[in-house]
Amino acid sequence: MKLAIAGKGGSGKTSISGTLCRVLARSGRDVLAIDGDSNPNLAVTLGIPPVEMDSLPTLNREMIRRGENGPELTSTLDAIFEGHGVQAPDGVKLLVMAHPQHAGTGCLCSVHATVRSVMHEAANGENEVVLLDTEASPEHLSRGTTMYAETMLCVVEPYYKSLETGRRMAALGRDLGLPRIALVANKIRDDREREAVETFAERHDLEIAGFIPFDENMPGAERAETSPLDFAPDTPAVQAISELAESVAPWESVAPRG
Numbered sequence: 001m002k003l004a005i006a007g008k009g010g011s012g013k014t015s016i017s018g019t020l021c022r023v024l025a026r027s028g029r030d031v032l033a034i035d036g037d038s039n040p041n042l043a044v045t046l047g048i049p050p051v052e053m054d055s056l057p058t059l060n061r062e063m064i065r066r067g068e069n070g071p072e073l074t075s076t077l078d079a080i081f082e083g084h085g086v087q088a089p090d091g092v093k094l095l096v097m098a099h100p101q102h103a104g105t106g107c108l109c110s111v112h113a114t115v116r117s118v119m120h121e122a123a124n125g126e127n128e129v130v131l132l133d134t135e136a137s138p139e140h141l142s143r144g145t146t147m148y149a150e151t152m153l154c155v156v157e158p159y160y161k162s163l164e165t166g167r168r169m170a171a172l173g174r175d176l177g178l179p180r181i182a183l184v185a186n187k188i189r190d191d192r193e194r195e196a197v198e199t200f201a202e203r204h205d206l207e208i209a210g211f212i213p214f215d216e217n218m219p220g221a222e223r224a225e226t227s228p229l230d231f232a233p234d235t236p237a238v239q240a241i242s243e244l245a246e247s248v249a250p251w252e253s254v255a256p257r258g
Contacts, residue, residue, distance in 0.1 A: 001029075001123055001128070001129045001130075001150060001151070001248075001249045002119055002122070002123050002129075002130050002132075002148055002149045002150045002151070003020075003129065003130070003131045003132065003149060003150070003151050003152075003153065003248065003249075004131075004132045004134055004140070004146040004149035004151070004152040004153070004178075005017045005020070005131065005132065005133050005134060005152075005153050005155060006134045006140070006141070006146075006152060006153070006154050006155070006166075006169045006173075007136065007154055007155030007156065007162075007165070007166065007169075008136060008155075008156070008157075008161070008162045008165040008166075009136035010136075010157075011136075011155045011156060011157055011162055011165075011186060012155055012157075012186040012187060012212075012218065013133065013134075013136070013155040014037070014041050014042055014045050014133055015045050015218055015221070015222075015228055016153075016155055016184065016186065016212070016241055016244075017033070017042060017045065017131060017133035018033070018042055018044075018045025018046045018047075018133075018227055018228075018229075019045065019227070019228050019229055019238060019241045020131060020241060020244065020245050020248075021033045021046060021088075021092045021129075021131050022046065022047070022088075022089065022090045022092060022227070022229050023229070023241060023242050023245040024129050024131075024245050024249055025090040025091050025092045026090055027245070027246075028127060029127055029128065029129045029249065030091075030125070030127055030128045030129070031091070031092045031093065031128075031129045031130075031131065032077075032081075032092075032093045032094075032095065032122050032123065032128075032129070032130045032131070033046060033088065033092050033093065033094045033095070033130075033131050033133070034094075034095045034096075034097065034115060034118065034119070034130065034131065034132045034133065035094065035095070035096045035097060035133055036097045036115055036132050036133055036134045036135055036140055036145065037097070037133060037134065037135045037136065038097070038098050038135060039135075040053070040056070040096050040097070040098070041053075042094065042096075042133045043056060043086065043088070043094060043096070044225060044226070044227065045227050045228070046088040046089065046092055046094060046227060047088060047089040047090075047226065047227040047229070047230050048086065048088055048089075048094070049225075050225045056086055056094075056096050057083070057084040057085070057086070057096065058084065058096045058097065058098050058111075059080075059084055059095060059096070059097055059098065059111050059114045059115065059118075060084075060110075060111065060114070061110035061111065061114070062074065063075065063080060063084075063114045063117075064110065064113050064114050064117055071113040071114075071116070071117055072117060073114075073117045073118070073121060077118065077121055077122055080095070080118070081093055081095065084096075089227075089230075095118065097111050097112075097114075097115050098111050112139075112140070112143045112145045113145075115132065115145050116143075116144060116145045116146075116147060116148065118130070119132060119145075119146070119147075119148040119149065120148045129249055132145075132146060132149065134146065138168065138169055138172055141169060141172035141173060141175075141176060142172065144176060146173070146176065146178070147176050147177075147178075149173075149178055150178075150179050150180065151178075151179070151180040151181075151182070151248055152169075152170075152173045152178050152180070152181045152182075153182055153183075153184045153209055153244075153248070154166035154169050154170055154173075154181065154182070154183050154184065155183075155184045155186050156183050156184070156185055156186065156197065157185075157186055157187050158185060158187070158188060158189075158193035158194070158196045158197050159196075163196075163197065163200045166183050166206075167200075167204050167206065170183070170204075170206055180207075181206075181207070182206070182207040182208060182209035183197065183201055183206050183207065183208045183209065184208075184209050184210050184211075184212065184244060185197040185208060185210070185211045185212065186212045187212070187213075187214040188211050188212065188213050188214060189213070189214045194211060197211070209244060209247060209248060210240060210243060210244040210247060211240065212237050212240040212241060212244070213236045213237060213240060214237075215235050215236050215237035215238075217231060217232035217235040217237065217238075218235075218237050220232065228241075
């Protein structure tokens, strides 16, 4: 299963991405998480201490070469993870696309191509999942970084700008030919907000994969500089994300990890 999580900045996509990864790993999946944001924060949501953030290895342009059919990886995924990956809690493997440390260092075109190639090569087995947490912009779509995703979830909040951003990203995903695109409505406080998302989705012919309630424990985890799953594992939002995980990657016969 190849997943991409998109959304407007502040929508909660990274919190959802990290929690999804760990829930899927606990279900018995072999999970590779890719932080595709040039301002990376997925590691903290996965439960990696913030003090380690600046020292995390990143991908680089030497990992791809020009092949007959376009960019291709210069080494195996195992070798890439061994040299540039990080082990996160619950067995999740993490790759970080980039973490610019200095201004004026140029564009990230080559590492976008690297991520696209990793997405192509990864998670081709029955119980494997690769999840790409995209940048809070349409760049991953305009560059085709997400072109190999089987499902793209657009995280939205129940107000117009966020919903419209989700619609635009869904349109770009359709243009890429992604097999499944769906909204995830986050921070829902009441039936009125749920209905607003449902009305917008119906108007624009968009699937809704799930609703996640507003939950004070989510910003609480941010303030505590830890993952939602470690901060409050039984909180309503985490439970809703667990249900979302089952809907996008059904457990089937995979045995949960004890």
